Amino acid sequence: NAGVTQTPKFQVLKTGQSMTLQCAQDMNHEYMSWYRQDPGMGLRLIHYSVGAGITDQGEVPNGYNVSRSTTEDFPLRLLSAAPSQTSVYFCASSYGGALGYTFGSGTRLTVV
Amino acid sequence: RKEVEQDPGPFNVPEGATVAFNCTYSNSASQSFFWYRQDCRKEPKLLMSVYSSGNEDGRFTAQLNRASQYISLLIRDSKLSDSATYLCVVYNFNKFYFGSGTKLNVKP
Numbered sequence: 594n595a596g597v598t599q600t601p602k603f604q605v606l607k608t609g610q611s612m613t614l615q616c617a618q619d620m621n622h623e624y625m626s627w628y629r630q631d632p633g634m635g636l637r638l639i640h641y642s643v644g645a646g647i648t649d650q651g652e653v654p655n656g657y658n659v660s661r662s663t664t665e666d667f668p669l670r671l672l673s674a675a676p677s678q679t680s681v682y683f684c685a686s687s688y689g690g691a692l693g694y695t696f697g698s699g700t701r702l703t704v705v
Numbered sequence: 706r707k708e709v710e711q712d713p714g715p716f717n718v719p720e721g722a723t724v725a726f727n728c729t730y731s732n733s734a735s736q737s738f739f740w741y742r743q744d745c746r747k748e749p750k751l752l753m754s755v756y757s758s759g760n761e762d763g764r765f766t767a768q769l770n771r772a773s774q775y776i777s778l779l780i781r782d783s784k785l786s787d788s789a790t791y792l793c794v795v796y797n798f799n800k801f802y803f804g805s806g807t808k809l810n811v812k813p
Contacts, residue, residue: 626801633713635805636749636792643799651800683748690796693739696748 595619599684599697606674606704614669614700616684624687625667626651626694627659629680636683642667674704706731709795711804719812722783726807728793729775737796738769740778742789743806749792752778783811 600615618625626641628651638651640659648659656678658670667686671678681701685694711728718724730738738755753760755767755776766779776793788811793804 624799628803633805636803638800638802641800649799685801687801690737690799690801691754693737693741693751693754693794693796694749694801696750698748 597684597686597695597697599682599700601700602698603701604703606671606702608674608676608704610674612671612674614671614682614684614702616667616669616697617665618667618686618695619665620686620688620695621664622686622688622695623664624689624694625661626685627657627667627669628683628685629653629678630683630699631680639669639682671702676704678702679704707804708732708802709793709804711793711807713805713807715808715810717810717812718783720783720785722811723779723781724783724809725780726778726791726793726809727775728777728804728807729773730793730795730802731774732795732797733771733774735774735795735797738776739794739796740765740767740776741792741794741803743792744789749803752791780809783809785811785813787811 627639628636642648642661684697740752741749743749768777790806
Protein backbone atom coordinates (compact mmCIF):
# COMPACT_ATOMS: atom_id res chain seq x y z
CA ASN A 594 0.00 0.00 0.00
CA ALA A 595 1.23 3.49 -0.83
CA GLY A 596 -0.69 5.11 2.06
CA VAL A 597 -1.27 8.84 1.54
CA THR A 598 0.45 10.30 -1.51
CA GLN A 599 0.89 14.01 -1.99
CA THR A 600 2.13 15.74 -5.11
CA PRO A 601 4.10 17.84 -5.77
CA LYS A 602 6.64 17.72 -2.92
CA PHE A 603 7.91 21.23 -3.65
CA GLN A 604 6.36 24.15 -5.52
CA VAL A 605 7.16 27.81 -6.11
CA LEU A 606 4.33 30.04 -7.27
CA LYS A 607 4.09 33.66 -8.20
CA THR A 608 1.54 35.83 -6.45
CA GLY A 609 -1.83 35.50 -8.16
CA GLN A 610 -1.19 32.11 -9.73
CA SER A 611 -3.51 29.21 -9.02
CA MET A 612 -2.63 25.58 -8.55
CA THR A 613 -3.93 22.31 -7.20
CA LEU A 614 -2.21 20.20 -4.57
CA GLN A 615 -3.00 16.55 -5.08
CA CYS A 616 -3.73 14.02 -2.35
CA ALA A 617 -4.62 10.37 -2.84
CA GLN A 618 -4.99 7.47 -0.41
CA ASP A 619 -5.40 3.77 -1.12
CA MET A 620 -6.63 2.67 2.30
CA ASN A 621 -10.36 3.24 1.67
CA HIS A 622 -10.43 5.89 4.39
CA GLU A 623 -13.57 7.98 4.68
CA TYR A 624 -12.01 10.90 6.57
CA MET A 625 -9.55 13.18 4.78
CA SER A 626 -8.19 16.59 5.73
CA TRP A 627 -5.81 19.29 4.63
CA TYR A 628 -3.59 21.09 7.14
CA ARG A 629 -1.02 23.80 6.82
CA GLN A 630 1.95 24.06 9.16
CA ASP A 631 3.77 27.30 9.79
CA PRO A 632 6.68 27.78 12.21
CA GLY A 633 5.39 28.21 15.74
CA MET A 634 1.75 27.83 14.65
CA GLY A 635 1.31 24.09 14.67
CA LEU A 636 -1.03 22.34 12.26
CA ARG A 637 -4.10 24.31 11.25
CA LEU A 638 -7.06 22.67 9.57
CA ILE A 639 -7.97 24.10 6.17
CA HIS A 640 -10.75 21.80 4.92
CA TYR A 641 -11.91 18.32 5.74
CA SER A 642 -14.16 15.61 4.35
CA VAL A 643 -16.01 12.73 5.99
CA GLY A 644 -16.78 10.95 2.74
CA ALA A 645 -17.13 11.31 -1.00
CA GLY A 646 -19.26 14.31 -1.87
CA ILE A 647 -19.01 15.81 1.64
CA THR A 648 -16.62 18.62 2.53
CA ASP A 649 -16.51 21.30 5.18
CA GLN A 650 -14.36 24.20 6.28
CA GLY A 651 -11.75 24.09 8.99
CA GLU A 652 -10.03 26.90 10.86
CA VAL A 653 -8.32 28.65 7.92
CA PRO A 654 -10.33 27.97 4.73
CA ASN A 655 -10.03 31.36 3.03
CA GLY A 656 -8.19 31.23 -0.28
CA TYR A 657 -8.62 27.46 -0.67
CA ASN A 658 -11.18 25.18 -2.29
CA VAL A 659 -11.60 21.42 -2.07
CA SER A 660 -13.71 18.74 -3.67
CA ARG A 661 -14.17 15.03 -2.91
CA SER A 662 -15.58 13.27 -5.94
CA THR A 663 -14.08 9.89 -4.97
CA THR A 664 -13.10 8.24 -1.70
CA GLU A 665 -9.45 8.12 -2.81
CA ASP A 666 -8.78 11.72 -3.87
CA PHE A 667 -8.99 15.03 -2.04
CA PRO A 668 -7.34 17.83 -4.03
CA LEU A 669 -6.73 21.28 -2.55
CA ARG A 670 -6.96 24.24 -4.89
CA LEU A 671 -5.30 27.59 -4.25
CA LEU A 672 -7.41 30.15 -6.06
CA SER A 673 -5.00 33.10 -6.25
CA ALA A 674 -1.75 32.48 -4.41
CA ALA A 675 -0.54 35.02 -1.86
CA PRO A 676 2.77 35.15 0.07
CA SER A 677 0.79 34.42 3.26
CA GLN A 678 0.08 30.97 1.82
CA THR A 679 3.76 30.05 1.93
CA SER A 680 3.69 26.99 4.16
CA VAL A 681 4.00 23.24 4.39
CA TYR A 682 0.75 21.52 3.45
CA PHE A 683 -0.15 18.10 4.79
CA CYS A 684 -2.95 15.84 3.68
CA ALA A 685 -4.17 13.17 6.09
CA SER A 686 -6.70 10.35 6.10
CA SER A 687 -8.38 8.07 8.61
CA TYR A 688 -11.08 5.41 8.97
CA GLY A 689 -12.61 7.49 11.71
CA GLY A 690 -12.07 9.57 14.80
CA ALA A 691 -11.00 6.76 17.07
CA LEU A 692 -8.07 5.71 14.91
CA GLY A 693 -6.03 8.85 14.30
CA TYR A 694 -4.72 10.18 11.03
CA THR A 695 -2.14 8.91 8.56
CA PHE A 696 -0.28 11.79 6.92
CA GLY A 697 1.22 12.29 3.53
CA SER A 698 4.81 13.52 3.33
CA GLY A 699 3.77 17.11 2.66
CA THR A 700 4.04 19.77 -0.02
CA ARG A 701 6.41 22.66 0.61
CA LEU A 702 4.90 25.70 -1.09
CA THR A 703 6.59 29.06 -1.54
CA VAL A 704 4.69 32.03 -2.96
CA VAL A 705 6.86 34.88 -4.20
CA ARG B 706 -9.04 30.04 23.04
CA LYS B 707 -7.10 27.27 21.31
CA GLU B 708 -8.62 23.81 21.21
CA VAL B 709 -5.36 22.21 22.33
CA GLU B 710 -2.51 23.87 24.21
CA GLN B 711 0.97 22.56 24.87
CA ASP B 712 4.16 23.90 26.40
CA PRO B 713 6.42 24.46 23.37
CA GLY B 714 9.60 23.62 25.29
CA PRO B 715 12.27 22.82 24.37
CA PHE B 716 12.87 20.15 26.95
CA ASN B 717 16.60 19.42 27.04
CA VAL B 718 17.31 16.17 28.87
CA PRO B 719 20.24 13.73 29.13
CA GLU B 720 20.04 10.21 27.80
CA GLY B 721 18.35 7.91 30.26
CA ALA B 722 16.21 10.63 31.81
CA THR B 723 12.47 10.47 32.33
CA VAL B 724 10.52 13.33 30.81
CA ALA B 725 6.83 14.23 30.90
CA PHE B 726 4.72 16.41 28.63
CA ASN B 727 1.25 17.69 29.32
CA CYS B 728 -1.39 19.27 27.17
CA THR B 729 -4.82 20.69 27.87
CA TYR B 730 -7.90 20.72 25.67
CA SER B 731 -10.85 23.08 25.76
CA ASN B 732 -13.83 20.99 24.62
CA SER B 733 -15.11 18.67 27.32
CA ALA B 734 -17.05 16.69 24.69
CA SER B 735 -13.86 15.64 22.89
CA GLN B 736 -14.00 12.00 21.95
CA SER B 737 -10.54 10.67 21.14
CA PHE B 738 -6.99 11.60 22.06
CA PHE B 739 -3.57 10.90 20.59
CA TRP B 740 0.11 11.68 20.76
CA TYR B 741 2.00 12.17 17.51
CA ARG B 742 5.70 12.51 16.89
CA GLN B 743 7.12 14.82 14.25
CA ASP B 744 10.74 14.86 13.16
CA CYS B 745 12.23 17.95 11.57
CA ARG B 746 10.81 18.58 8.08
CA LYS B 747 8.81 15.34 8.18
CA GLU B 748 5.15 14.49 8.49
CA PRO B 749 3.60 13.76 11.90
CA LYS B 750 3.37 10.07 12.78
CA LEU B 751 1.02 8.46 15.27
CA LEU B 752 2.85 7.53 18.45
CA MET B 753 -0.06 6.25 20.49
CA SER B 754 -3.71 6.69 21.29
CA VAL B 755 -4.64 7.82 24.79
CA TYR B 756 -7.29 6.04 26.83
CA SER B 757 -9.02 7.03 30.05
CA SER B 758 -7.54 4.06 31.86
CA GLY B 759 -4.04 5.02 30.78
CA ASN B 760 -1.94 2.98 28.40
CA GLU B 761 1.66 2.02 27.92
CA ASP B 762 3.77 1.14 24.91
CA GLY B 763 7.29 0.19 25.88
CA ARG B 764 8.97 3.26 27.37
CA PHE B 765 5.98 5.48 26.64
CA THR B 766 2.98 5.96 28.93
CA ALA B 767 -0.03 8.10 28.12
CA GLN B 768 -2.69 9.29 30.52
CA LEU B 769 -5.99 11.10 30.07
CA ASN B 770 -7.73 13.10 32.77
CA ARG B 771 -11.19 13.98 31.49
CA ALA B 772 -12.21 15.87 34.62
CA SER B 773 -9.28 18.27 34.29
CA GLN B 774 -9.15 18.05 30.50
CA TYR B 775 -5.50 17.24 30.20
CA ILE B 776 -3.42 14.58 28.52
CA SER B 777 0.07 13.52 29.45
CA LEU B 778 2.93 11.59 27.89
CA LEU B 779 5.74 10.09 29.94
CA ILE B 780 8.94 8.89 28.28
CA ARG B 781 11.24 6.74 30.39
CA ASP B 782 14.91 6.00 29.72
CA SER B 783 15.14 8.65 26.98
CA LYS B 784 17.13 7.78 23.88
CA LEU B 785 18.87 10.12 21.44
CA SER B 786 16.38 8.92 18.85
CA ASP B 787 13.49 10.28 20.93
CA SER B 788 14.54 13.81 19.96
CA ALA B 789 11.57 15.21 18.06
CA THR B 790 8.49 17.38 18.48
CA TYR B 791 5.55 15.72 20.22
CA LEU B 792 2.07 16.79 19.19
CA CYS B 793 -1.01 16.40 21.33
CA VAL B 794 -4.13 15.70 19.24
CA VAL B 795 -7.81 15.78 20.14
CA TYR B 796 -10.73 14.58 18.02
CA ASN B 797 -14.22 15.96 18.24
CA PHE B 798 -17.09 16.36 15.83
CA ASN B 799 -15.29 15.05 12.73
CA LYS B 800 -12.19 17.20 13.24
CA PHE B 801 -8.73 16.47 14.60
CA TYR B 802 -7.17 19.39 16.46
CA PHE B 803 -3.41 19.56 16.91
CA GLY B 804 -1.42 21.31 19.57
CA SER B 805 1.59 23.34 18.49
CA GLY B 806 3.94 20.66 19.80
CA THR B 807 6.55 20.23 22.50
CA LYS B 808 10.14 19.95 21.35
CA LEU B 809 12.34 17.35 23.03
CA ASN B 810 16.13 17.33 22.74
CA VAL B 811 17.86 14.30 24.24
CA LYS B 812 21.56 14.93 24.78
CA PRO B 813 24.34 12.33 25.10
